[in-house]
Amino acid sequence: MKDKKEITDNAHGHQFKEAGWGYRHQQCIILFWVLTIAYSMRSCMGVSLVAMTDYNGKEENTTGLELNNTADFKPEGVLNALMLIPPYPTFNWNKKVQDTVIASFFWGYMLLQIPAGQLAHRFGARYLLTGAMTINCVVSILLPMATYYGGWYCTVVCRVAQGLSQACIVPGLHTSLGKWAPLHERGRLAAFVYGGQALGTVFGLPMTGFISASPMGWPGIFRFYGIMSGMMAFLIWFLVSDTPAKHPKISAAEKDYIEDDLGASEGKKKMPVPWMKILKHKGVYAIIVAHIGQTWGQLTLYSEVPAFMDKIMGVNIKANGLLTALPFLVMWFSNFFFSWFTDWLIVKNIMNVTNTRKFANSLGTIPAAIGLIALAYAPQDIYVVETILVLTCAFKISAHCGFQVNHIDISPNYAGTMMSLSNFISNIGSSISPIIIGFILTDVGDKYLWRQVFFLAAGFYLVTNLVYVIFGTSEKADWNDLPEEEKEDVEENVPMMEKAKQ
Structure with a gap:
C-alpha cells in the first residue's frame, strides 16, 4: 500500500490524499x-x-x-x-x-x-x-x-x-x-x-x-x-x-476513506451491546489484563517513586519542577515516534496488526519493568535516578499503541464500551495497590522493602504483558457489525433523502 493513497472525490471534483490534513x-x-x-x-x-x-x-x-x-477570615465586600x-x-x-x-x-x-x-x-x-x-x-x-x-x-x-x-x-x-x-x-x-x-x-x-x-x-x-x-x-x-x-x-472522499476502512455506514441503527459475546472474547480479557499491569505500574511510578526519592535518595523530586516534568515531557515527545513507527510497520506490511500491537505493548512494558528494577539498585545520585525515570517513561508510552488501541481493532462500534470495562477493572486493581504496598512498606526508610515494591510492579508489567502477547488479537470481531439481513432491513427504512446523500 502506498503511503499517500489518492481517492477521487466525485462530489467535489478534487483529489483526497490519505496522508494530508x-x-x-x-x-x-x-x-x-x-x-x-x-x-x-x-x-x-x-x-x-x-x-x-x-x-x-x-x-x-x-x-x-x-x-x-x-x-x-472576614470577607471584605462582595x-x-x-x-x-x-x-x-x-x-x-x-x-x-x-x-x-x-x-x-x-x-x-x-x-x-x-x-x-x-x-x-x-x-x-x-x-x-x-x-x-x-x-x-x-x-x-x-x-x-x-x-x-x-x-x-x-x-x-x-x-x-x-x-x-x-x-x-x-x-x-x-x-x-x-x-x-x-x-x-x-x-x-x-x-x-x-x-x-x-x-x-x-x-x-x-x-x-x-x-x-x-x-x-x-x-x-x-x-x-x-x-x-x-x-x-x-x-x-x-x-x-x-x-x-x-x-x-x-468531503465525500475522506468520509468514504474512513468508513470503508472501518466498515461503517450511515444507515446503521444503534445496535444493542452484545455483552455476552464481548465477555466471551479472549482478546478482551487480554486487554483487561494488560490494562491492569499498566495501571499498577503507572501508580507505582507516579505515586510511590516520589516518596522513594525523598526517603531513600534524599531528594524531594516534587520540590523541583524540572525533575517532576521532564519524564512526562520526554514521554509526550516519544509518543510521536512510537505512534508513527507502529503505523509504519502496518502500512509497510512488516508486521500484521496483531503482532504490531503485541510488539508495541512489549516495548512499553519490558523496559519499564527493567527501569523499576534498576531504580531499586540505583546509587544515591539524582542524575542516575532521573535518567532511569526518563528512559522508563520514554518507552512506557509505547503501550498506548498496544493494548490501548486494541479495543478499536476488535470492534470500532463498541470500542468505548470495551474501554469503559477495562478501565473500570484496572482502576479497581489500582485502588487496592496502595493497601498492598502499605503492607509491604512497613518502614519507608528501608531500601530492601522498597525493592520488593518495585519488584512487584515490575512483575505485574512482565506477567500481564506475557498474557497479552499470548492471548491478544486484533482481528475484527464478527459481532461488530449487524448481520447482512438486518443491514438490508435498516437500509429499507432509511429515508429517500438520506439515501440520496449517500
Whole structure:
C-alpha cells in the first residue's frame, strides 16, 4: 500500500490524499485538548491543597477530621466574599481530610465507568463529552465558594461530581476514535489523543503552582480549569461530530476513506451491546489484563517513586519542577515516534496488526519493568535516578499503541464500551495497590522493602504483558457489525433523502 493513497472525490471534483490534513485530524486535536485539560484538572488537587490548607494540629472534632480554619477570615465586600480578590481563607485540614479530598475524585470516576461506555454507545461521544466538560466547568467554578461556605464535605461532593463527569471522557474518546480512526492511521491518531495524559501532567503541576502564587490565589486554580472546560465544551458542541457521516463539512472522499476502512455506514441503527459475546472474547480479557499491569505500574511510578526519592535518595523530586516534568515531557515527545513507527510497520506490511500491537505493548512494558528494577539498585545520585525515570517513561508510552488501541481493532462500534470495562477493572486493581504496598512498606526508610515494591510492579508489567502477547488479537470481531439481513432491513427504512446523500 502506498503511503499517500489518492481517492477521487466525485462530489467535489478534487483529489483526497490519505496522508494530508482532514477533518479526522481536527477531531483528534480537540479530543487531545479535552484529555489534556481533564488530566491537568485531575492532578491539580494535590498542589492546590498546599495553598488551601494550614494545618496547625488543633480543632480536631470527634470524628478525627479537621474543622475549617476560617475564624480569621472576614470577607471584605462582595468580591472578597465571592473569593474573587484576596485575601483568601485557608483551612485547618489534617492529612486524613486531605487524602479524603484527593481520593473522592476516584470514587465518582470508578462508579460511572461502565455506564459511561453505554452512554457513549447510545448517545454518541459529542453529547457525552460536551456534558462532561460542562459539568466540570460549573463544578470547578463553584468549588471555592462551596469549600468556604460548606467545608470539606462540600469539597468532597464537588470532587465526586468531577470524577463522575470525567468518567465519561475516556469512553467518549474511544467511541469517537472508533468512528474516526482508520486502521493505517489508528496508532498515530489514538496515541496523539492519549498523549494528553502526559502533557496534562506537565502543564498541570507548574500551572497550578503559578496560579496559586498569583493574586488569583487558590480559588483561581479551579476557576481557570472551569473556564478551560467551558471553552472545550463549546468547541466540542460546534466542531465535533459523532461520525464522519454526520460532519457537515467533510468531503465525500475522506468520509468514504474512513468508513470503508472501518466498515461503517450511515444507515446503521444503534445496535444493542452484545455483552455476552464481548465477555466471551479472549482478546478482551487480554486487554483487561494488560490494562491492569499498566495501571499498577503507572501508580507505582507516579505515586510511590516520589516518596522513594525523598526517603531513600534524599531528594524531594516534587520540590523541583524540572525533575517532576521532564519524564512526562520526554514521554509526550516519544509518543510521536512510537505512534508513527507502529503505523509504519502496518502500512509497510512488516508486521500484521496483531503482532504490531503485541510488539508495541512489549516495548512499553519490558523496559519499564527493567527501569523499576534498576531504580531499586540505583546509587544515591539524582542524575542516575532521573535518567532511569526518563528512559522508563520514554518507552512506557509505547503501550498506548498496544493494548490501548486494541479495543478499536476488535470492534470500532463498541470500542468505548470495551474501554469503559477495562478501565473500570484496572482502576479497581489500582485502588487496592496502595493497601498492598502499605503492607509491604512497613518502614519507608528501608531500601530492601522498597525493592520488593518495585519488584512487584515490575512483575505485574512482565506477567500481564506475557498474557497479552499470548492471548491478544486484533482481528475484527464478527459481532461488530449487524448481520447482512438486518443491514438490508435498516437500509429499507432509511429515508429517500438520506439515501440520496449517500
